[in-house]
Amino acid sequence: MHSDIASAGTARPATPSAPTWDPQQYLRHAGHRTRPFLDLLTRIPELPTAAPRIADLGCGPGNVTALLADRWPRARITGYDLSREMLHRATEEYAGPTAGGGSLDFRRADLGGWLPEEPYDLIVSNAALQWVPSHPGSFAPWINGLRPGGTFAFQIPANFTAPSHALLAGLCEAPRWRSRLAGHGARYVHILEPAEYLARFTELGCAADIWETTYHQLLSGPDPVLDWVKGTALRPVLTALGDDRGAVDEFLGEYRDLLREAYPQGPRGTVFPFRRVFAVARREV
Template sequence: MHSWDPDRYLTYADERGRPFVELLSRVGAQEPATVVDLGCGPGNLTALLVERWPGAGVVGLDSSAEMVAQAQETTPAVEFRVADLRDWAHAGGERVDVLVSNATLQWVPDHLDLLPALLGRVRPGGWLAFQVPGNFGEPSHTIRTDLAAEAPYAAALAEHAPQVPASHDPAVYLQALQGLGCEVDAWETTYLHVLHGEDPVFTWVSGTGARPTLQALPDDLRPRFEAELKRRLRAAYPERPGGVVLPFRRIFVVAHVGSDGLA
């Protein structure tokens, strides 16, 4: 398993946080008693849940001990725990009013099959809201995949295959959640992030999608891989007046459970 670096992840905190704010704007909960953030990361966005619903008990869960440690330090008003969201979904127990997951489900294999269990943790009249990247066909991802398939990296990575994120189109989530009896709002947005600094696209991907690959490489190959990845990313995302433009597609889903519960 790879580990997460909160500081690297927060390099583009504003850009990563904007989808979370737009997701929350479509959640119609008025005075929820309990709100859970699945995959809370370093907790900077979980703090927005406290601002939105100050009377709620807010809990943040993340499988990364590094992220939870950072979250506990920066957002003491929230209860944070180290937990795998799959275990939490299947554990049963008290249901919640609002269940939020931001840029996390793409790391869960077959997460479409997990939706019934997640909804099972939501009270009648409650809300499930999540956002996942939808840019896995873009050069920011395909360049890394292609490079990892080349010698000498392919042989090294075959021994410790890195985790690869994936997601579905909005219509797939909409159909799945409607089939479970929810009222669903699903949409997508492509942001044009203007990045600055040295190799900014590498800085972005090395904090998220590329991190498992980089950590899976042996120490003697990683610097060479990073140098070539940076070179190819610079060619795909050239510096222009004003900065480097990174198009980023995001997929949003908000599901409202009826007052009578699921169908």
């Protein structure tokens, strides 16, 4: 992580490097995180071959990649991710032959530069492309890497103006934290609106199905929204603060108090609205 101080005491935004991921923390809310992927799978049309070749971009700990083998038992599936921690968990838990005669394997790749090395029947991504500012520019080569009749499908978080993220961005820019964390809380500027994704795919000659959903998730336990973002949006901040335990505890305490006000606990839990955008683009035969 780099943090620079400009002249006259004004902090210049730091450039966040790849965050360190914690698969166990991420999986604490696996049920809510998996539901959008299951909703996406229901809208993916029939693939062009009976034993399809599938790429999962941003596979994380592999739990949703394994769901692809349930849907397409004969598929040869590769999950790609940049995080060594996530890939280690995915490989240990899921790599190998599948019950239907297919296979699962996992490889390290930066999605910003990934290109199909062979024809694919399906390229899919679950809650990963928000970490790839250049992802709309990759649509053309990814679509070109599909067999005729193949599909590119993804779902992406679109809640970056919600209190959970707005409060995080504001806290990172506060005088106490600006020199270390400026720029680490705002990562939503490259997320397109549904109509923009639709335009991109229709311009590429695809049959496109684009929609959005806001899930009103009921989270349980103490400070559940903080626990949720510890697995995702907070990762760049926690990576930047590193082993400075005092700073980590202080930052989390300030952020926790803001979240408690924004997301008050009710008698049955804490409601956490979460907007997501979905896209299914089929390459014409």
